[in-house]
Amino acid sequence: xxxxLLIDKANVPGIRTYEVYRREGxxxxxxxxxxxxxxxxxxxxxxxxxxxxxxxxxxxxGMKWSFIAKPEGVPRHLVCNADESxxxxxxxxxxxxFLPHLLLEGLIVSSFALGANDTYIYIRGEYAWIxxxxxEAINEAKAxxxxxxxILGTGFECNIYVHRGAGAYICGEETALIESLEGxxxxxxxxxxxxxxxxxxxxxxxxxxxxxxxxIVPIIxxxxxxxxxxxxxxxTGTKLISACGNINKPGVYEIDMTISVEEFIYSDEYCGGIxxxxxxxxxxxxxxxxxxxxxxxxxxxxxxxxRYMNYESLSDGGFATGSxxxxxxxxVLDEDQCIVKNTLTLARFYRHExxxxxxxxxxxxxxxxxxxHKIEHGHGTLADIDxxxxxxxxxxxNTICPLGxxxxxxxxxxxxxxxxxFEWHINNPDLSQTSNFGLQHYADPIHVPA
Amino acid sequence: MTYTFNETQMAELNRLVAHYPEGKQxxxxxxxxxxxxxxxxxWLPTELMDYVASLLHIEPxxxxxxxxxxxxxxxxxxGKFIFEVCQTGPCMISGSDDIxxxxxxxxxxxxxxxxxxxxxxxxxxxxxxACGYAPMMQVGKVFREHLTKEKVDSIxxxxxxxxxx
Numbered sequence: 001x002x003x004x005l006l007i008d009k010a011n012v013p014g015i016r017t018y019e020v021y022r023r024e025g026x027x028x029x030x031x032x033x034x035x036x037x038x039x040x041x042x043x044x045x046x047x048x049x050x051x052x053x054x055x056x057x058x059x060x061x062g063m064k065w066s067f068i069a070k071p072e073g074v075p076r077h078l079v080c081n082a083d084e085s086x087x088x089x090x091x092x093x094x095x096x097x098f099l100p101h102l103l104l105e106g107l108i109v110s111s112f113a114l115g116a117n118d119t120y121i122y123i124r125g126e127y128a129w130i131x132x133x134x135x136e137a138i139n140e141a142k143a144x145x146x147x148x149x150x151i152l153g154t155g156f157e158c159n160i161y162v163h164r165g166a167g168a169y170i171c172g173e174e175t176a177l178i179e180s181l182e183g184x185x186x187x188x189x190x191x192x193x194x195x196x197x198x199x200x201x202x203x204x205x206x207x208x209x210x211x212x213x214x215x216i217v218p219i220i221x222x223x224x225x226x227x228x229x230x231x232x233x234x235x236t237g238t239k240l241i242s243a244c245g246n247i248n249k250p251g252v253y254e255i256d257m258t259i260s261v262e263e264f265i266y267s268d269e270y271c272g273g274i275x276x277x278x279x280x281x282x283x284x285x286x287x288x289x290x291x292x293x294x295x296x297x298x299x300x301x302x303x304x305x306x307r308y309m310n311y312e313s314l315s316d317g318g319f320a321t322g323s324x325x326x327x328x329x330x331x332v333l334d335e336d337q338c339i340v341k342n343t344l345t346l347a348r349f350y351r352h353e354x355x356x357x358x359x360x361x362x363x364x365x366x367x368x369x370x371x372x373h374k375i376e377h378g379h380g381t382l383a384d385i386d387x388x389x390x391x392x393x394x395x396x397x398n399t400i401c402p403l404g405x406x407x408x409x410x411x412x413x414x415x416x417x418x419x420x421x422f423e424w425h426i427n428n429p430d431l432s433q434t435s436n437f438g439l440q441h442y443a444d445p446i447h448v449p450a
Numbered sequence: 451m452t453y454t455f456n457e458t459q460m461a462e463l464n465r466l467v468a469h470y471p472e473g474k475q476x477x478x479x480x481x482x483x484x485x486x487x488x489x490x491x492x493w494l495p496t497e498l499m500d501y502v503a504s505l506l507h508i509e510p511x512x513x514x515x516x517x518x519x520x521x522x523x524x525x526x527x528x529g530k531f532i533f534e535v536c537q538t539g540p541c542m543i544s545g546s547d548d549i550x551x552x553x554x555x556x557x558x559x560x561x562x563x564x565x566x567x568x569x570x571x572x573x574x575x576x577x578x579x580a581c582g583y584a585p586m587m588q589v590g591k592v593f594r595e596h597l598t599k600e601k602v603d604s605i606x607x608x609x610x611x612x613x614x615x
Contacts, residue, residue, distance in 0.1 A: 184512075
């Protein structure tokens with residue numbers, strides 16, 4: 001049983017209410033931060049903790065905070081990114097739905113550290129019922145003196161507002177999110193200037209993921225150094241993993257990043273193995289945009305080392321033989337799944353979500369979807385595989401925001417590791433939709449524990 | 451047709467606008483459009499978007515360009531209940547194709563269409579963040595998860611019953 005810092009109390013009856021949350025020790029970090037610490041010492045603790053952004057990029061949070069500009073007389077803002085939209089990711093939803101006060105607690109401490117008085121939670125529009133849960137929690141926190149003016153008699157003012165998005169994956173990108181918060185289309189901005197200098201309403205802004213901000217609470221309570229002792233290497237603390245696909249126990253799990261991928265998939269404490277006793281074929285370990293890995297490269301690295309559930313181990317081997325921890329959206333595919341079809345649905349997703357600003361992404365995502373559609377439906381040619389490869393390569397790195405990369409990587413990885421399955425589709429047009437390439441891919445069948 | 455918010459709706463709009471700094475009322479556009487769509491017929495006719503523009507003191511084009519960008523805003527009439535079924539990767543590998551086909555068969559409509567009685571619209575959507583509880587669809591404010599054919603039957607019956615009452 002690993003350490004749990006975030007969701008260990010999610011099952012306490014009534015924890016969603018202020019009364020129970022407070023009784024269980026909630027809001028202690030606000031007392032400590034506002035009364036015993038100052039903004040600089042909080043940023044220092046966060047730096048010491050080694051906390052890395054939990055939204056997917058993994059950028060050190062303390063460093064991000066230290067970049068915020070502090071021009072005289074200009075208000076600063078903290079924005080919580082709750083636009084969780086990366087396919088396979090549903091951890092922030094869980095956190096907000098069951099522990100809304102944990103997020104608010106983290107937001108108050110973080111707002112204090114950044115000198116922000118008006119803080120926004122940008123939540124994806126589809127999480128409509130969670131908006132209600134958060135607003136209820138905000139009202140409770142306000143009524144109990146944790147929000148508003150002069151919190152705990154310290155003179156610090158903090159207000160939290162919920163802002164509902166309206167269906168756009170791109171708004172998870174921080175500058176698109178800021179545009180959307182200003183009431184515009186979610187078109188990412190060209191950087192620099194970075195949000196820390198000019199963000200929402202041209203004011204210095206920090207945008208952090210829900211899980212990142214919730215993690216501030218245990219960091220303040222236990223201290224950054226203690227927090228950094230959990231985990232391994234530069235993967236400190238705990239990480240929420242949302243596991244889905246063909247497994248026995250889909251759901252949200254908190255791990256301390258020292259467990260192996262094999263344990264995570266097969267242990268009853270986590271995914272509980274592949275559904276129906278089938279074999280593991282492939283996995284997208286960090287949200288749909290990270291490279292898909294075939295089972296053999298998922299469980300062990302190319303050099304035969306055990307693969308672990310952390311930033312460094314999952315990316316071991318680079319994109320040639322590794323992937324990324326990303327957002328922690330862990331998608332498992334069993335032997336019956338078709339890689340071409342799976343890639344097609346992801347390509348369609350990115351085409352649908354491209355904001356249309358940059359031509360490589362706007363045009364390229366559409367082309368990739370069309371070609372994959374052709375291959376999946378038995379009309380592909382062998383040259384199409386090379387064409388797909390060529391298109392994804394020309395999107396990657398050539399766009400304003402990372403959506404281009406996010407669209408290119410899944411296609412690249414599918415071809416890299418499952419080229420023979422694409423060829424099989426092309427050579428067997430009559431079979432491509434009715435049967436399945438299965439595990440023929442593996443010359444050396446993978447050993448999976450019973 | 452002209453649109454006017456009633457007192458409650460106007461109070462809600464004012465509450466939303468107050469979230470943003472003075473002079474930045476345009477920031478309330480997305481929440482205001484949600485409010486407008488929910489307050490009337492579930493979609494945003496031009497006249498309604500113009501009304502929202504007037505309330506926020508912005509140009510109508512600023513509303514149109516936003517309304518057409520976000521997938522939750524409907525620019526065409528819709529049924530009383532919209533079945534927004536997820537079709538992205540994690541739902542697909544968990545059987546969303548069968549669910550989508552079954553809904554089409556039961557309602558005898560295709561994606562994007564509304565039943566003749568105006569009760570149901572079927573819309574295919576991309577990932578809604580319910581991957582662990584797939585297949586799923588959103589109906590109004592709620593997610594209906596772990597869908598099976600039987601569950602779809604009972605959901606259709608459930609909503610239909612609210613209309614015939």
